[in-house]
Amino acid sequence: MRSYIIKGGNPLTGHVKIGGSKNASLAVLSAAMALDGPCIIDNLPDITDLSVLLQIFSDIGATVEYLEPGKVRLDATTINTHEVLHDRVTQIRGSYYLMGALLGRFGKVALRMPGGCDFGVRPIDLHLKGFEALGAKTEMSYGIVSCEAEELTGGGVFLDTVSVGATVNIMLAAVKAKGKTVIDNAAREPHIVDVANFLNAMGADIRGAGTDVIRINGRPTLPANKEYTVIPDQIEAGTYMILAPLTGGDITVEGVIPKHMEPLSAKLVEMGVEVEEGDDTIRCYMKEGSSLQAASFKTMPYPGFPTDLQPQATVLLCVAEGTGRMIENVWENRFQYVDALRLMGANIITSGRLAVVQGNSHLTGSQVTARDLRAGAALVMAGLAARGTTKVLDIERVERGYEYFVEKLTRLGARIERFESE
Numbered sequence: 001m002r003s004y005i006i007k008g009g010n011p012l013t014g015h016v017k018i019g020g021s022k023n024a025s026l027a028v029l030s031a032a033m034a035l036d037g038p039c040i041i042d043n044l045p046d047i048t049d050l051s052v053l054l055q056i057f058s059d060i061g062a063t064v065e066y067l068e069p070g071k072v073r074l075d076a077t078t079i080n081t082h083e084v085l086h087d088r089v090t091q092i093r094g095s096y097y098l099m100g101a102l103l104g105r106f107g108k109v110a111l112r113m114p115g116g117c118d119f120g121v122r123p124i125d126l127h128l129k130g131f132e133a134l135g136a137k138t139e140m141s142y143g144i145v146s147c148e149a150e151e152l153t154g155g156g157v158f159l160d161t162v163s164v165g166a167t168v169n170i171m172l173a174a175v176k177a178k179g180k181t182v183i184d185n186a187a188r189e190p191h192i193v194d195v196a197n198f199l200n201a202m203g204a205d206i207r208g209a210g211t212d213v214i215r216i217n218g219r220p221t222l223p224a225n226k227e228y229t230v231i232p233d234q235i236e237a238g239t240y241m242i243l244a245p246l247t248g249g250d251i252t253v254e255g256v257i258p259k260h261m262e263p264l265s266a267k268l269v270e271m272g273v274e275v276e277e278g279d280d281t282i283r284c285y286m287k288e289g290s291s292l293q294a295a296s297f298k299t300m301p302y303p304g305f306p307t308d309l310q311p312q313a314t315v316l317l318c319v320a321e322g323t324g325r326m327i328e329n330v331w332e333n334r335f336q337y338v339d340a341l342r343l344m345g346a347n348i349i350t351s352g353r354l355a356v357v358q359g360n361s362h363l364t365g366s367q368v369t370a371r372d373l374r375a376g377a378a379l380v381m382a383g384l385a386a387r388g389t390t391k392v393l394d395i396e397r398v399e400r401g402y403e404y405f406v407e408k409l410t411r412l413g414a415r416i417e418r419f420e421s422e
């Protein structure tokens with residue numbers, strides 16, 4: 001078991017380079033499994049979710065070459081099975097993209113149900129609805145999802161709920177289907193646009209990504225043979241942006257796309273934070289003599305406030321002046337970390353999808369456990385802001401999605417150490 005020991009209370013200041021997007025990388029790497037030639041993908045973050053997914057690719061016969069840190073060459077033409085039943089599949093959520101990729105490649109797929117963060121039911125009914133709209137028969141039994149189609153043909157699907165995963169997975173299955181597919185009420189996240197841009201660079205014909213209607217004209221083959229660079233991680237960037245006002249510091253995130261950060265930047269400005277945007281940088285700090293004010297947040301699909309920054313923003317509300325509110329509209333049980341924050345002195349009342357946060361809390365160190373990726377990051381952040389020492393257990397969950405977390409925080413002035421224990 002791995003843990004962090006954090007001595008909190010000092011302002012974090014400096015510059016931090018943001019890595020490639022975890023959620024775009026999982027989707028783009030999986031999209032490469034639908035191609036008819038090799039491709040090179042760059043700016044991949046150094047996180048365990050990706051190493052697990054790349055190992056799964058190798059398990060099914062794909063050729064994976066590590067060219068240099070963050071850069072791989074993939075060739076899906078050597079894949080030798082449509083079955084992905086290894087235990088590894090259950091370690092990450094992103095493995096679900098292999099459903100669409102292999103269904104698009106072979107016309108059939110059998111996949112162990114994926115894993116991922118546990119904050120409520122994580123259904124895949126919309127993914128299957130999309131595959132059925134393309135002519136596939138789907139079945140779920142013994143924890144294995146099976147899909148098969150004589151011939152994938154374009155179709156129309158309306159997503160009852162805006163779903164990132166279903167939008168991407170249907171794209172991956174439709175990109176080589178015969179005819180035209182329309183995905184209505186599609187997710188609009190930056191990583192959806194990134195996957196569409198990647199596939200179009202490899203010969204696909206996808207239009208409308210980033211809007212709620214995506215149109216895909218199936219192509220018989222996707223020759224690939226190109227290089228592609230993944231977008232920066234908006235959630236990693238947001239985590240460091242929030243750390244500046246949280247610790248009374250001054251942080252500039254580098255290598256970001258400011259447009260992707262607007263949902264957070266706007267809320268930070270509303271709370272009284274100075275947010276200065278450059279071409280690919282954003283600086284966050286509190287002006288001398290100003291004070292952080294509470295605000296009301298509600299998580300929504302992009303371009304709303306991202307659910308993956310909900311725990312981090314809730315920690316910020318703990319130290320703001322006044323009473324803040326957080327409404328979690330995407331996941332039904334994403335406040336599990338609040339108990340740990342209470343141990344650290346936070347004053348939060350939760351009821352269903354609502355958390356009411358009394359500000360002006362003087363957080364103090366404690367021993368807490370990371371229950372999922374973003375909640376774990378939020379507890380690290382609380383430890384950095386708290387007086388005294390905090391020990392965060394099970395930080396493997398945090399390192400699924402934050403590359404070089406200790407190194408980057410240390411360079412900003414954090415007193416944090418990583419420990420391995422039996």
Ligand code: EPZ
Nearest residue numbers: 023093094123124125126127161162163164165166308330
């Ligand atoms: C992706 O999960 C992200 N994971 C999550 O990030 C993120 O929280 C989520 O999108 C929302 O932005 C990856 O990209 C690997 P959804 P996903 O399908 O695709 C319901 C992180 O921290 N739904 O957009 O699983 C679902 O229950 C992780 O990086 C159905 O009802 O999320 C939820 O209420 C955590 N049926 C809503 O849609 C379905 O078939 C949004 O889920 C699929 C989803």
